Amino acid sequence: MSSPVESFRPRALPGSSPTRIRSWDDALKHAAKALEIHAPPDRHDERWLYTRAQDFLPPLTDSGEIAASPESELGTELTPPTSSEEVLLLEDGKLGDPEARRRDGLRHGVTLRTMREAWSEDPALMKRIALRSPIRDRYFVWWNTAHLDDGYVVVVSRERPHHRPLQILWRSPNALAVRRLLLILEPGARLDLVECEAARPNQLRHLVRDIHLEREATLHHALLDVPGVNENWLWTTGVVADEKAAYHALGVHAGARKARHEICVDLIGARAHATLDAAVLLPSKHVFDLQTEIVHRADATESRQLVHAATSARATAVYGGTIVVESATKGVVAHQQSRGLLLDPASDIDSRPELHIRSDDVLCTHGASIGAIDPEGLFYLQSRGLNASQARALLLRAFALRVLETFPAAASAALRTTLAERLEVLVRLLVPEAGL
Amino acid sequence: MNNEQPLLDVRNLWIKAQDQFILNGLDLQIRPGEVHAIMGPNGSGKSTLVQSLAGHPGYTIEKGEISFDGEDLLTLTPEERARRGLFLAFQYPVEISGLGNGYFLKAAVNAVREARGQIPYDAVEFLKAFRELAPLVGLGQDFLERGVNAGFSGGEKKRNEILQMLLLEPRLALLDETDSGLDVDALKLVARGVNATRSKDRSIVLVTHYQRLLDYIDPDVVHVLIKGRIVRSGTRELAHEIERGGYEPLLATMA
Ligand SMILES: Nc1ncnc2c1ncn2[C@@H]1O[C@H](COP(=O)(O)OP(=O)(O)OP(=O)(O)O)[C@@H](O)[C@H]1O
Numbered sequence A: 001m002s003s004p005v006e007s008f009r010p011r012a013l014p015g016s017s018p019t020r021i022r023s024w025d026d027a028l029k030h031a032a033k034a035l036e037i038h039a040p041p042d043r044h045d046e047r048w049l050y051t052r053a054q055d056f057l058p059p060l061t062d063s064g065e066i067a068a069s070p071e072s073e074l075g076t077e078l079t080p081p082t083s084s085e086e087v088l089l090l091e092d093g094k095l096g097d098p099e100a101r102r103r104d105g106l107r108h109g110v111t112l113r114t115m116r117e118a119w120s121e122d123p124a125l126m127k128r129i130a131l132r133s134p135i136r137d138r139y140f141v142w143w144n145t146a147h148l149d150d151g152y153v154v155v156v157s158r159e160r161p162h163h164r165p166l167q168i169l170w171r172s173p174n175a176l177a178v179r180r181l182l183l184i185l186e187p188g189a190r191l192d193l194v195e196c197e198a199a200r201p202n203q204l205r206h207l208v209r210d211i212h213l214e215r216e217a218t219l220h221h222a223l224l225d226v227p228g229v230n231e232n233w234l235w236t237t238g239v240v241a242d243e244k245a246a247y248h249a250l251g252v253h254a255g256a257r258k259a260r261h262e263i264c265v266d267l268i269g270a271r272a273h274a275t276l277d278a279a280v281l282l283p284s285k286h287v288f289d290l291q292t293e294i295v296h297r298a299d300a301t302e303s304r305q306l307v308h309a310a311t312s313a314r315a316t317a318v319y320g321g322t323i324v325v326e327s328a329t330k331g332v333v334a335h336q337q338s339r340g341l342l343l344d345p346a347s348d349i350d351s352r353p354e355l356h357i358r359s360d361d362v363l364c365t366h367g368a369s370i371g372a373i374d375p376e377g378l379f380y381l382q383s384r385g386l387n388a389s390q391a392r393a394l395l396l397r398a399f400a401l402r403v404l405e406t407f408p409a410a411a412s413a414a415l416r417t418t419l420a421e422r423l424e425v426l427v428r429l430l431v432p433e434a435g436l
Numbered sequence B: 001m002n003n004e005q006p007l008l009d010v011r012n013l014w015i016k017a018q019d020q021f022i023l024n025g026l027d028l029q030i031r032p033g034e035v036h037a038i039m040g041p042n043g044s045g046k047s048t049l050v051q052s053l054a055g056h057p058g059y060t061i062e063k064g065e066i067s068f069d070g071e072d073l074l075t076l077t078p079e080e081r082a083r084r085g086l087f088l089a090f091q092y093p094v095e096i097s098g099l100g101n102g103y104f105l106k107a108a109v110n111a112v113r114e115a116r117g118q119i120p121y122d123a124v125e126f127l128k129a130f131r132e133l134a135p136l137v138g139l140g141q142d143f144l145e146r147g148v149n150a151g152f153s154g155g156e157k158k159r160n161e162i163l164q165m166l167l168l169e170p171r172l173a174l175l176d177e178t179d180s181g182l183d184v185d186a187l188k189l190v191a192r193g194v195n196a197t198r199s200k201d202r203s204i205v206l207v208t209h210y211q212r213l214l215d216y217i218d219p220d221v222v223h224v225l226i227k228g229r230i231v232r233s234g235t236r237e238l239a240h241e242i243e244r245g246g247y248e249p250l251l252a253t254m255a
C-alpha cells in the first residue's frame, strides 16, 4: 500500500517520459499528453476535501473547448505597492505592454526571459530544473503548461542588493488567467520578493511558480492576494532549496469564493531552511485552502510553519500541513503550528498535520488550536477603557500580526512594511465583516 | 478618616461563580484620597472582589449594591467603569502577543481621555507621557515595541500594570497583589509609582499578602477578608498582627 505522500509524488508517465523533453514545445506536448492520461484529483485524495478540482477548471463547450470567456468587469484595482521602485507588471500572463521597458529596467542583478527563450537558449539548464521540480507531475501543473502561451523565467544573481524588494504584479482583464513563473536564485543570491495578484470579478486564475534556490541563496517571499468578487483561484508553488539555501514565505490571504494554494518544498541540500507562514483573514463566505508539503531530504535541514487563520460567517479556512523526513537524514528540525480564530460560530476551520518521519535523528513538533476570541484578553482591554468592538478588533489585529513577528529579521524593512500594511488592510476589512 | 461621601460604596455584596458563593455579604466604603489594604488567605475572595468591581463577566452579582461616585456601578460595562476612573491592576496580567505594548497603551489612554473630554494624545504627546512615567517604574522604551506582557517577567508585568495606572490617572486604583513576585528593588519602584499617584482625590486598594508593601505605602485602613466577608478592619498594626500570628486567631474568633 502506498502512503498518500507517495501517491502525491512524481510518477512515470506512460508513453511520454519527461526525460525526453528538450524544448518548450516538447514540454507543452508532454503536458497535453499527461492531461489525456490522468484524471483530475478527486475527493479520495484527502487534500481535496474542501476545494475540488472542478472549482479550478473552466467550463467546456460540447466539443471540449474552453467556453469563450467574455472580458469580465473591472474589479478591485490593486494599487501597486510603493515601497520599491522595481515592479514587474505581468498583464494577462504577459509582460505588461506599457511597462515593457521595465524589462530592461530590471538591471540590479535580475534578468527576465520568456520560457520559450530560456528553453532555446539553455535547454540543459531548463531540463535539469524541470526534472527536479517537486510539482512537475501534478495535474494542475500539466494543465497550466498545456493552457499557457508562454511563461517567464527570472534569474537573480548575487549582484542584487537584497534590500530592494522586487515586486511582481499579476493582472488580467480576462475571465480565465493562466500564469507561469520560474524563479532561479543563483548561488549566494538574495532576493526579497513581493508577489501580488489583482482580482477581477468572476475570474478564474491559475498561477504556477517554480522556485529554485541554488547554494546559499535566500528568498524572502511575500505572497499577497487581493479579494475580489466571486472569483476562484489556484496557486501551485514548488520550491527546491540546495545546500544552505533558505526560503522564507509569508502569505497574507483574504481567500476567494474558492482559493487554494499548494506549496511543495524540497530541501535537497544540507542545512537548507524553509519557513512557510501565513495569515489567513477570511471575509464572509470566503474559502482558502492551504496545502503545504515540506520534504527534508538532507542532513540538518530545518523547516518552520506558522499559520494563523481567522474566519467570518460561513467562511472556511483549511490547512493541510505535511512534513516528510526522509530516512538516513540526520539532525532535521521541523516545527509546525496552526492557530484558528473563529470570529463567527458559523464558520469553519480545518487543520490537519500529516507527518511522515522516516529518520530517528529528528526534532519535530506540531500543534493546532482553534477557538473564539479570548474572553480574558477581551476583559483586560475593556478594563483599560476600550469598548468591546475596539477590543475585539485589537485582538484580531494582534492575532494577524503575530505571524510577522517570527518572520526572519534578515528580511528588508521595505518587505516587512508591505506585509504589515497588507495585514492592517485585511484586518480593517474583516472588522465590520465579522461584526466586531 | 474623613467624612466625605464614599467614592466607592459596596453594600451587602453576594457574588457567585459557577454556582458557588464566593463573596457572602461584603461591605466596604472607600473615601476619596484613602488607601485601603485588603489581606486574607488564599481563595478568600480578594481577586473576586476587585475583578467584579472592574466588571468581569464571569461573576454573577446575586445581591447587593455598588456605587462609584454616586453612580450604580453594576449597570456599567467594564470600559465605562474604566473611563469613569476605576482601574484594576491584575493579579495575573493577560499576555497579548502581536499587540505592541505602545500601540495598546496609546489606544487605552486615548479611549479614556476621549471619554473624559480630553484631547487624545498624538504620537509625540504619548511618547512624552510615556517617557515621563515609565522611568518611575523602571521600564525602558524597548517595552513599547514588545507584545503586551508577552514574555515579560513577573516583575515586568506588574510594573507594566502600574505604568498603565499612571497613564490612565484613575480615581480608584485596585492593585491585586501587585507586590507578589517582586524583588525588593522592584517593590520599591512599584511603591514609588503608587505613591506618585497618591492625592487627596485618588483612592487606592492594595490587595496583598505581605505587610512589607505597607512599609512603603502607608495605608489608612487594613481589612481582613476571610471566606467572602470582611471580618476585621483596623490600622497598620493589624497587618503586623497577621504577619506574626497568621489568620488562625481571626478564624477562631469567626466561628
Ligand atoms: N470564575 C470562577 N469560577 C469558579 N470559581 C472561582 C472563580 N473565580 C474564583 N473562584 C473561586 O473562588 C475562590 C476565591 O478566589 P479568589 O481568586 O477571589 O481568591 P483570592 O483571595 O484572590 O486568592 P489568592 O490570594 O490566592 O489570590 C477560590 O476558591 C476560587 O477557586
Ligand SMILES: [Mg+2]
Binding pocket: B046, B047, B048, B091, B176, B177
Ligand atoms: Mg487573588
